[in-house]
Amino acid sequence: MRLWIAVHLPHLALQALRPRWCEPLALAVTERAQVVAVSALAAAQGARIGMRSSSVQTVAPLVILQERDCAREHDARNALALSLLQYTPELAAAEEASFLLDVTASLSAFGGRLTLCRRVRESVQAMGFSVQLGMAPTAQAACLFALQRRGLRRALRMASMQRRLDRLPLSLLPAAGPHADWLTGIACYTLAELRRLPRTGLKRRGAAALLEQLDRAYGSAPELFDWIQAPDCFTARLELPYRIEQTDSLLFAVRRLVMQMTGWLVAQQQAVCAFALVLEHERARQRIAPTAIVITLNEPAWQEAHLLRLLKERLGRLTLTAPVIALRLDTQQLSALAVPTLALFPEPGGAPEEEQRLLELLVARLGPDALHYPSPRPDHRPEVANQWQHNQTAARVAIPTGTRNTSTTTAPAARPFWLLDKPVALLLRGHHPFYGSPLRLISGPERIESGWWDGALVLRDYFVAEGEEGACYWIYRERDAGSARWFLHGLFA
Numbered sequence: 001m002r003l004w005i006a007v008h009l010p011h012l013a014l015q016a017l018r019p020r021w022c023e024p025l026a027l028a029v030t031e032r033a034q035v036v037a038v039s040a041l042a043a044a045q046g047a048r049i050g051m052r053s054s055s056v057q058t059v060a061p062l063v064i065l066q067e068r069d070c071a072r073e074h075d076a077r078n079a080l081a082l083s084l085l086q087y088t089p090e091l092a093a094a095e096e097a098s099f100l101l102d103v104t105a106s107l108s109a110f111g112g113r114l115t116l117c118r119r120v121r122e123s124v125q126a127m128g129f130s131v132q133l134g135m136a137p138t139a140q141a142a143c144l145f146a147l148q149r150r151g152l153r154r155a156l157r158m159a160s161m162q163r164r165l166d167r168l169p170l171s172l173l174p175a176a177g178p179h180a181d182w183l184t185g186i187a188c189y190t191l192a193e194l195r196r197l198p199r200t201g202l203k204r205r206g207a208a209a210l211l212e213q214l215d216r217a218y219g220s221a222p223e224l225f226d227w228i229q230a231p232d233c234f235t236a237r238l239e240l241p242y243r244i245e246q247t248d249s250l251l252f253a254v255r256r257l258v259m260q261m262t263g264w265l266v267a268q269q270q271a272v273c274a275f276a277l278v279l280e281h282e283r284a285r286q287r288i289a290p291t292a293i294v295i296t297l298n299e300p301a302w303q304e305a306h307l308l309r310l311l312k313e314r315l316g317r318l319t320l321t322a323p324v325i326a327l328r329l330d331t332q333q334l335s336a337l338a339v340p341t342l343a344l345f346p347e348p349g350g351a352p353e354e355e356q357r358l359l360e361l362l363v364a365r366l367g368p369d370a371l372h373y374p375s376p377r378p379d380h381r382p383e384v385a386n387q388w389q390h391n392q393t394a395a396r397v398a399i400p401t402g403t404r405n406t407s408t409t410t411a412p413a414a415r416p417f418w419l420l421d422k423p424v425a426l427l428l429r430g431h432h433p434f435y436g437s438p439l440r441l442i443s444g445p446e447r448i449e450s451g452w453w454d455g456a457l458v459l460r461d462y463f464v465a466e467g468e469e470g471a472c473y474w475i476y477r478e479r480d481a482g483s484a485r486w487f488l489h490g491l492f493a
Helices: 040-044 053-059 070-084 113-126 139-147 158-166 174-185 191-195 199-204 208-218 247-268 304-316 352-366 392-396
Strands: 004-008 027-031 034-038 064-067 091-094 098-102 132-136 235-244 270-281 291-301 324-336 418-425 427-429 432-434 440-450 458-466 472-478 485-491
Touching (some): 004 139, 027 040, 053 064, 070 091, 070 098, 070 113, 070 235, 070 247, 091 139, 098 139, 113 247, 139 158, 139 208, 235 247, 247 270, 247 304, 247 324, 291 304, 291 324, 291 352, 304 352, 440 472
Parallel strands (some): 027 064
Antiparallel strands (some): 004 098, 027 034, 091 098, 270 291, 270 324, 418 485, 427 432, 458 472
16 A cells, blocks of 8 residues: 655745745735735734735735745745655645655655654755645545645545545535535535535536546545656755845755755765855945855765755855855766665774764864875885875875785784874983883884985884883884984874
């Protein structure tokens, strides 16, 4: 048995002009001089759906009247469809500003029906829209449950679904509008009463479409859909409802774009390696060039939380040169989406991609020059072999195999984790090196004679020494001087 989730947007005409995360206004949306949607503040002042524009200005002069923008509603529906593709590829548009999601195969991936419904609701609300959800074994029934204002909007079995459908008002069926007068005239108000009417008589009166919707809702007729397909490439632009001068105020709009990109990546089975957020500024006397924030990831990613966290860190370090009036998000480099591991026992300490996310977060928060990656060189001199670079590509450079010790009989020499930038000369007391306390040699020597080819010859004997407090040090003795000189070069953890 299939399971459907219907997503209904009851205030799309209003929230396409003014999303939920904007400051509330007393706003009324008109179409052909008639009110089709009102905000809560406008309704409190007396504005009602169906009133004429002149009547609203008389009753509530402080209410802002704005003409309905069908283009913005279309863009809002497309943006929401992209964000919902992350939950299922079987997504279809329905009547009355609704979407239908076949989540039969998605329940186990998202932790069950309740968790999935909660995530869908949170996604729609984060996009800036109010939402009503319905769930049922048939798509038409789920859509009818979502349209009702009160009552339980969920049914998991066919029997319970049919019982709840019987109690729904007839006006919820989209095809019932042309026949509403004569149906109410014969005391037909609910779907159960409509089912009891003679079908031949209804067909003669031109109600074939009404009967077809009724049969699809009760599961006695097949349902066919035109699935929404994601575009081949992704770019999303969002005009802001007002000028924004602080980067913190951009996060709500940025999340809306990131959610669209996440849904597109899942639908295309892709992960993003690099993307750019472009901030378009208000035009003054001279045109101000847009500000581009380019995010380059160490490992391909597609998770909304991780991508949004990186953008939040970068926006926190950005100072706006001019107010922002629009945002645009573009993908620059993509990679195939990696299949999640199916190992029974995961690696201790977390997955490797979690380490990469931490490094990406540090780069976004501290800047690309604040994080150093190890880049060892094939040289026996420790100060030459121990090198660091800013970019992580240096960390992936492999050391030539000829410089590695391939012997299986000789144990590798002990090396400290912390190497000093410059060796520290040690005192001698009783012909023994001294660093806070007399140092006792516990292993060594490790002889290094190298650097004759570049004029930086070193002749050293390295030892592991222990102080009286139990700390271990990496020290060496120079052999090119007449008298022995000792230096501290590293510290053991």
